[in-house]
Amino acid sequence: MRPARATHGTAATASLVAPWIQLCKLRIASFVGMSAFVGGLLAGGPDVHLGRVALAAALVTLTAASASVFNQVLEQDTDARMVRTAGRPLVTGAIRPLHAVLFAAACGAAGVAGLAVWFQPLSALLSLGTLVAYALVYTPLKRVSTLNTAIGAIPGAMPPLLGYTALAGAPASWGWYLAAILFAWQFPHFLAIAWLYREDYARAGLKMLPSLPNSAGVAGRQALLYSLCLLPLSILPAVDGGAGWIYAGGALLLGLGYAAAALAFALREDPRRARLLLLTSLAYLPLLYSLVLFDPVVRLPFQL
Numbered sequence: 001m002r003p004a005r006a007t008h009g010t011a012a013t014a015s016l017v018a019p020w021i022q023l024c025k026l027r028i029a030s031f032v033g034m035s036a037f038v039g040g041l042l043a044g045g046p047d048v049h050l051g052r053v054a055l056a057a058a059l060v061t062l063t064a065a066s067a068s069v070f071n072q073v074l075e076q077d078t079d080a081r082m083v084r085t086a087g088r089p090l091v092t093g094a095i096r097p098l099h100a101v102l103f104a105a106a107c108g109a110a111g112v113a114g115l116a117v118w119f120q121p122l123s124a125l126l127s128l129g130t131l132v133a134y135a136l137v138y139t140p141l142k143r144v145s146t147l148n149t150a151i152g153a154i155p156g157a158m159p160p161l162l163g164y165t166a167l168a169g170a171p172a173s174w175g176w177y178l179a180a181i182l183f184a185w186q187f188p189h190f191l192a193i194a195w196l197y198r199e200d201y202a203r204a205g206l207k208m209l210p211s212l213p214n215s216a217g218v219a220g221r222q223a224l225l226y227s228l229c230l231l232p233l234s235i236l237p238a239v240d241g242g243a244g245w246i247y248a249g250g251a252l253l254l255g256l257g258y259a260a261a262a263l264a265f266a267l268r269e270d271p272r273r274a275r276l277l278l279l280t281s282l283a284y285l286p287l288l289y290s291l292v293l294f295d296p297v298v299r300l301p302f303q304l
Contacts, residue, residue, distance in 0.1 A: 019089035023072065023100060024065040031285065032159045035182060036060035038289045039163030041300055042174035048167060048301045056123075056166040059114040060159055063127045066108030067155070070135035073100050078143075078204035084197050115166055123166040130155040130162065146209045149190055157183035177237045181288070184233055187226035188262050189281035191219045192274045195265075220266035223277060227262035231255040234288065244297030251291060258284050 037057035044053055072079065072090050076097065079085035089095040108131055116124035138152035157179045164175030171179075194201060194208040201211040210219040234255050238248035261280040265273040292298055 019094040020103070023069055023089050023095060023103070025068040028068060029061050029065050032064040033057050033061040034286070034289060035159035035178065036163030036166075038292060039160030039175055039178055040167045041163075042178075042292070042298070043164040043166075043168035044301060045299050046301050050301060053163070053167065053301075056115070056119055056163055059111045059119075060127060060162045060166070062107045062111030062114070063131050064159065066104045066111065067131045067134040069100050069104035069107070070131075071139045073097055073104065074135070074139050075142075078206055081204040082197070082200040084200050115162075119166040120169045122170060123162055126158065126165060126171075127162050130158045142206045142208070144207060146207050146212065148207065149187065149194075149209065153183050153186045153190075156186050173240065173242055174237060177233070177240075177242070180233045180236070181230065182285075184226050184230040185258075185281065185284060188223035188258065188265075188277055191223045192265065192278040192281065195219045195269060195274050196271060196278070217266075217269065220262070220269045224259065224262040224266040227255070227259040230258065237292075242298065243292070243295050247291045247295035247298065251288060254284055254287055254291075 034057075037053055040053035040056045041048070072088060075085075076090050079088050080091045085091065090097060090100055108128075112124045112128045112131075115127055134152065134155040138148055138155065141148040141151055160178035160182060161171050161175040164178070165171050168175070191209065195210040198208065198211040201208040209215055209222070231252070234251040235248050237243040238245070238251070258280055261273075261277045265277045293300065
């Protein structure tokens with residue numbers, strides 16, 4: 001049997017680590033890392049070392065974690081008024097604000113410095129700009145204007161471009177394509193979340209579109225509009241010759257599925273359809289990236 005002291009020690013360690021993992025928003029960080037990794041793969045070509053791509057993705061993820069923590073430091077008051085966020089570690093007191101600021105600064109400095117030293121200065125500057133835009137522009141704008149979603153989608157679209165730039169030295173082709181795809185993808189995703197938690201956002205005083213008076217139907221229509229914009233954006237790599245029919249056909253099917261979920265939500269805004277749209281959005285990106293990896297036209301350091 002396992003010694004009781006060891007069991008208690010493991011539980012105590014887990015209880016100490018868990019709030020920090022929660023603070024970093026692990027789900028968002030995983031999407032950032034995945035996007036940056038794919039961007040780096042596409043920039044490196046067939047001779048790139050996978051460890052180097054993974055390092056670039058990790059550094060980009062560190063800066064994203066920094067932005068997430070700064071976001072929560074600045075939104076402690078609104079998080080406390082929302083059911084969805086009331087359990088966050090800064091609200092519950094599991095982590096002190098000063099410690100969170102120091103942690104965010106360390107993550108951001110490590111990510112930006114690492115990109116500057118081991119990769120390209122431009123990738124470090126873009127990463128720093130993304131962090132600042134998210135923490136100091138998007139976060140306060142949530143209290144002022146519904147434009148926060150569009151503004152926040154800009155730093156949100158940067159991870160694949162950052163990964164690409166780190167390995168290639170400058171943004172180009174696939175980096176731009178993936179950033180454009182990610183930009184459009186975010187709107188149905190976030191509008192579904194904003195609609196599901198519209199009462200929470202209204203209670204906190206945050207200017208999210210579905211939480212405003214007389215906004216019924218607007219979230220659904222905008223989600224549908226951006227899902228339709230995503231369709232041509234997603235097949236641009238194939239039109240440009242950077243991907244083949246496997247990617248193009250799969251991207252088209254994924255886009256039609258996303259648009260169908262958005263259409264259902266636009267026709268009737270209800271919790272079931274909003275959750276369906278949210279789940280569809282969460283499946284879309286990993287599946288699209290898989291198409292990139294499996295398309296034989298795409299030049300990668302390995303062939304699946």
